[in-house]
Amino acid sequence: MAPKNKKQKEIVQDERLQAIVLTDSYETKFMPLTSVEPRCLLPLCNVPLIEYTLEFLAKAGVDEVYLMCCSHADKVQTYIDGSKWNQAGSPFKINTIMSLESRSVGDAMRDLDNRGLITGDFLLVSGDVVTNIQFDEVLSAHRQRRLIDKDHIVTMVLTQASPLHRTRSQSVPSTFILDKKTDRCLYYQDIPSINGLKASISVDPDLLEDVDEFVIRNDLIDCHVDICSPLVPVIFQENFDYQYLRRDFVRGTLSSDLLKKTIYAYITNEDYAARVESWQTYDAISQDILERWCYPIAPDSNLLEDQSYTYESKHIYKEKDIRLSQSCKIGSCVVIGSNSFIGDASQVENSVIGRNCQIGTNVIIKNSYIWDNSIIKDNCQIEHSIVASNSVINQNVKLNSGSVIGFNVVIGDNVIVAENTRIVERPVKHLSDSSYIGDSLSSDDEFYQDIQAKRAAEEKENIVEVDEGAVNDPAIVGENGIGFAYDSESEYGDYDDDEVSSSSKHYHGLVYKLDELYLSDTSIVSSMPNRRKKRRTYSSASHATATDAEHDYNNNTDGEEDDEEDFNKEAIATVERAMENNHDLDTALLELNTLRMSMNVTYHDVRLATCTALLQRIEHFINTQTLGVKDSVHKIFGKWGQLFKRQVFEDEEQVDLLNILESLCSKLPNNNGPTIFTLALNDLYDNDILDEVNILKWWNQEGYAGKDENTRKVASKWIEWLAEAEEESDGSAEE
Amino acid sequence: MSSQHKDKADINVHIDSVVNKLKRRQISGSYTVAIETCQLLMRVISASRWNHPDQLIDIIAQVGKKLVQAQPREFSSGNIVRRVLSLIRDEMNDDNDVNNGNGGNNNNNNNSNYINNSVNNENQAMISSMFALLTTNENKKNTVSNQQNLQQQKSQVSSASAQLKKNTHTQDFRSIIIQGIKELIDEISSISENIETMSVDLIHDNEVLLTPTPGSKTVFNFLAKARLKRKFTVLVTECFPNETEEAHKFAKKLAAHKIDTVVIPDSTVFAVMSRVGKVIVGARSVFANGGCVTSSGVAAVCECAKEYKTPVFVVAGLYKLSPLYPFDRDSLVEVGNSGKVMEWEDSQLVGNCEVTNPLFDYVVPENIDIYITNVGGFSPSFIYRIVLDNYKAEDVNLE
Incomplete structure (x- = not known):
């Protein structure tokens, strides 16, 4: 209620504070569990995720809450209808909005704009926020800034952490550039990751033009709690290509010259705010809650009406009616739900156990999350794993780190589940080529079945276990088990073009690996030496301030090496694609050029990549015996050699091209190299890409290390011919 | 009937919202909780329908249970509920006495008799009157009843009131x-006044006092009042980590009242104790055995005081007394952020070490x-008597 009486004089606005909750993340990080339950109803410390968000909103004094539902919208609706928030005593009015069509945050915002619900400044949160933040302070800070800066449209709440903090998202690590004095956000970027390695950020110096001092921060947790002005949905509407709140909207708004709107950050270092956006953060936030970093949000605050948790020292939370055997050991940070039983000599630590769970004798459970109604039989070992509701783990099973056991799965006796295995009750179908990136495969069951039937034929090729529940996967779940391995790789196949998703493979669902990641720097050094270097740069940069843009450039050069590697791959792929699909020459050039500019590399790299691609193609022709050496070279260089026209401008660059070509050809197998080189040389000369003068210059240059004797031998004849031809032409010119 | 239903729905909504506020710690601190509880109970009593006081007792007990569960370590809500229940009883x-014509001595009974005890045992009556000597309360009328008596009366009452059905009653x-x-x-709101009046008798000139609970308003008022007639020095412990800011504010406020104030680190308590007078x-709450719950760190201070035989005074309103x-x-001590x-x-460090x-x-x-x-000074061993005076044994458990 507090915000109501703050600064009402100056701001003539609707007094009601509205909140929009995005219950869907439009991502697939919690697959396969989200194919059964909506993500916001997955239990975190035995409480559905959405409860934490709604609790925060209640504390914040929000008057109206709109839940934007997409996948499993019906389940969310049913849950809310039956919850305390829908009863008369609820502190706010709650409405669910079925936005089934939306496929991204952007879509949801556009839908919101179409419905015209927003009347004033509103709070935009995702349905997975866990926080104890003092919201009235944030709101008054927002309103005060609003008075000073009329163009202020968004305040983002960020929490101070450290770059390697366990609760910080490692899959979408974000960097903010802020004005040091005012906390105005100048630039935002997810650090582009290449194969899981952090790279660089690049900033347009124009953005920093009239800024005194700025900070680059890579140590903030972005919990997606934003106070937005009503303009925000409108901007989404105008920019129909905006998908993501941060990557598209924030960046777009900040770099737009026309819009001239400002975004501020509110950085808190006393309160707790984080977002459950991946298994990694699920694990970390669970532990944070148990260790009471988020007090008063803790299991013993009993967010659900029927809960009865009490606190005991060493952060142990027990509900009523639990049965613990006399010889079982309960370590620190444990939650046990009612009617659960733990057998003799079992050990539990840093774990959450749901209601009605049966845990046998001699079981070891560490850092794991056992959801309601699960049965774990004798002598099992479970570490860093998640066991979803109603599943059965039979005797002597070992779940290795990172396992996710889906709903209703049965694991047979003596099975050892390998690391990072995800098991589901029924095979999950991928609508692989659809652009759908929601949490679940389909929000509509009928639709789902329909698609299933249609695709049954195709899918038989792709997924082996297609038959519904008839044949299980004994290799994974044991002889009497029920369940299939969930193939996460195919999921990522969908987003090859999406840097972040593909890189997140390294972080994805691997509770254990992440654990390693955040527990020690050394493990990072041993596994990915490159990363540490980058991290260092950034953690130091995060506190460094610079007075001008120059400093910024210095930072950039650090990342260049990584850029080049990445550029090479991308560029080669581009050229290959162009040749395969017989693209327009201009299109290919445009693509290459864009790539060059976005990665900030030199023409040398472009040439290198193009040559590599062309030679690979030729080699492919020769190896498959489609064409002879001569024909293939002529075909490729005759047409695609033209690419160099716009990659080679100066004389030195022609020499450089030849050097590249020579060194690449010398590495070709089958001794075709020299021949290919000479033929290519001829074609390039014919196409006026190379001048005689420069070819001769290259030929005669001394001290070049890349000289290859074989190549030179074969090429010498052609050079001789060239030299003669030149003399002739010289002679004829004199005449 | 519909209006009745509406009343009932309204009051339930109100109860739920108070319970939720308690859960979210939007209502916190024993004083605020006590006042809120009183106001809630007033609304409940005026809104709810009942034919017999027993029903009312059930209703209040149910509400009380909810309130206690909402903040199990804040005892003042439970205390207030029990006080009200005892009032009803x-x-x-x-x-009963009036109805049955055997309680003539209570006819002009005044409502403030809740402080007084209802016992008929001779010895207890004596203690009770001794207690009354200590208190500032003038009302010395004793009601006559005991447990057995009460049981009998209950059955009489139920039959009697069923017949009589007096709405006006x-x-x-x-x-x-x-x-x-x-x-x-x-x-509750005038507690400080009553406690303050004693401060002059307890504090001497040029005495050195130490207080490890800077968050307490009662302590502040106690000291401020004493300053009017006495000159003394107060040492304030810093109370890391939870009340450090409050300790500093407290010291400033004391200084503003021209009291010599020294803020000391928690670790030096033992070192300065030899020079401390009181x-x-x-x-936060006082229990029937004479123990009490206060801010963290106070137990250590009291141990130090015991070592040097320094007297420890605990100031508390009667509403903090729990039966x-x-x-x-474990169930008394709240663990914070x-x-x-x-x-x-x-x-x-996070995740690699245990923090409590x-x-x-x-x-x-x-x-x-x-x-x-506010009703006088008592030794800890006497607290159980005051508990008996203010609460009924059957209300201790709010089930």
């Missing part, structure tokens, strides 16, 4: 109880010399 007995009863709660609110502690016994220490102890940003931040401490009765309440 007293009133029932009086009615119910209405009277209702207004009497509400009047009683209003007086209870007055009592330790003044503000209690419960502290059997399970770990982030106060250590920076959460520190990724090297208890907000309260339990102080054993042996380490406390005297309780100063």
Whole structure:
């Protein structure tokens, strides 16, 4: 209620504070569990995720809450209808909005704009926020800034952490550039990751033009709690290509010259705010809650009406009616739900156990999350794993780190589940080529079945276990088990073009690996030496301030090496694609050029990549015996050699091209190299890409290390011919 | 009937919203919780329908249970509920006496008799009158009843009232109880005044006092009042990590009242104790055995005081007195935000070490010399008597 009486004089606005909750993340990080339950109803410390968000909103004094539902919208609706928030005593009015069509945050915002619900400044949160933040302070800070800066449209709440903090998202690590004095956000970027390695950020110096001092921060947790002005949905509407709140909207708004709107950050270092956006953060936030970093949000605050948790020292939370055997050991940070039983000599630590769970004798459970109604039989070992509701783990099973056991799965006796295995009750179908990136495969069951039937034929090729529940996967779940391995790789196949998703493979669902990641720097050094270097740069940069843009450039050069590697791959792929699909020459050039500019590399790299691609193609022709050496070279260089026209401008660059070509050809197998080189040389000369003068210059240059004797031998004849031809032409010119 | 239903729905909504606010700690601190509880109970009593006081007792007990569960370590809500229940029971007995014509001595009974005891045992009556000597309360009328007596009367009452069905009587009863709660609110809000009056007698000139509970308003008022006639020095412990800011504010406020104030680190308490004349502690809740729960760190201060035989005074309003016994220490001590102890940003430590931040401490009765309440000063061993005076045994358990 507090915000109501703050600064009402100056701001003539609707007094009601509205909140929009995005219950869907439009991502697939919690697959396969989200194919059964909506993500916001997955239990975190035995409480559905959405409860934490709604609790925060209640504390914040929000008057109206709109839940934007997409996948499993019906389940969310049913849950809310039956919850305390829908009863008369609820502190706010709650409405669910079925936005089934939306496929991204952007879509949801556009839908919101179409419905015209927003009347004033509103709070935009995702349905997975866990926080104890003092919201009235944030709101008054927002309103005060609003008075000073009329163009202020968004305040983002960020929490101070450290770059390697366990609760910080490692899959979408974000960097903010802020004005040091005012906390105005100048630039935002997810650090582009290449194969899981952090790279660089690049900033347009124009953005920093009239800024005194700025900070680059890579140590903030972005919990997606934003106070937005009503303009925000409108901007989404105008920019129909905006998908993501941060990557598209924030960046777009900040770099737009026309819009001239400002975004501020509110950085808190006393309160707790984080977002459950991946298994990694699920694990970390669970532990944070148990260790009471988020007090008063803790299991013993009993967010659900029927809960009865009490606190005991060493952060142990027990509900009523639990049965613990006399010889079982309960370590620190444990939650046990009612009617659960733990057998003799079992050990539990840093774990959450749901209601009605049966845990046998001699079981070891560490850092794991056992959801309601699960049965774990004798002598099992479970570490860093998640066991979803109603599943059965039979005797002597070992779940290795990172396992996710889906709903209703049965694991047979003596099975050892390998690391990072995800098991589901029924095979999950991928609508692989659809652009759908929601949490679940389909929000509509009928639709789902329909698609299933249609695709049954195709899918038989792709997924082996297609038959519904008839044949299980004994290799994974044991002889009497029920369940299939969930193939996460195919999921990522969908987003090859999406840097972040593909890189997140390294972080994805691997509770254990992440654990390693955040527990020690050394493990990072041993596994990915490159990363540490980058991290260092950034953690130091995060506190460094610079007075001008120059400093910024210095930072950039650090990342260049990584850029080049990445550029090479991308560029080669581009050229290959162009040749395969017989693209327009201009299109290919445009693509290459864009790539060059976005990665900030030199023409040398472009040439290198193009040559590599062309030679690979030729080699492919020769190896498959489609064409002879001569024909293939002529075909490729005759047409695609033209690419160099716009990659080679100066004389030195022609020499450089030849050097590249020579060194690449010398590495070709089958001794075709020299021949290919000479033929290519001829074609390039014919196409006026190379001048005689420069070819001769290259030929005669001394001290070049890349000289290859074989190549030179074969090429010498052609050079001789060239030299003669030149003399002739010289002679004829004199005449 | 529909309006009745509406009333009932309204009151349930109100109860739920108070319970939720308690859960979210939007209502916190024993004073605020006590006042809120009183106001909620007033609304409940005026809105709910009942034919017999027994039903009302059930209703109140149910509400009380909810309130206690919402903040299990804040005892003042439970205390207030029990006080109100005891008020109702007293009133029932009086009615009985009137109805049955055997309680003539209570006819002009005044509503403030909730402070007084209802016992008929000779010895107890004697203690009770001794107690009355100590109190500032003028009203010395004793109601006559005991457990057995009460049981008999209960059965009589149920039959009698079933026959009589006096609507006007119910209405009277209702207004009497509400009047009683209003007086209870007055009592709670004027607690400092009563305690303050004793301060001059307890504090001497040029004395050095130490207080480890800077958050307590009662302690502040106590000291401020004493300053009017005495000149003394107050040492304030810093109370890291939970109350450090409050300690500094407290010291400033004391200084503004021209009291010599010194803020000392928690670690130096033992070193300065030899020069301290009295330790003044503000209690969060006081238990029937004479122990009390206060801010964390106070137990250590009291141990130090015991070592040097320094007297420890605990100041507390009567509403903080709980009829419960502290059997399970875990259930008394709230554990707060770990982030106060250590920076959460520190990724090297978070998750690799165990952090616990208890907000309260339990102080054993042996380490406390005297309780100063709004009804007088008592030794810890006498607290159980005051509990008996103010609460009924059947209300201790709110089931």
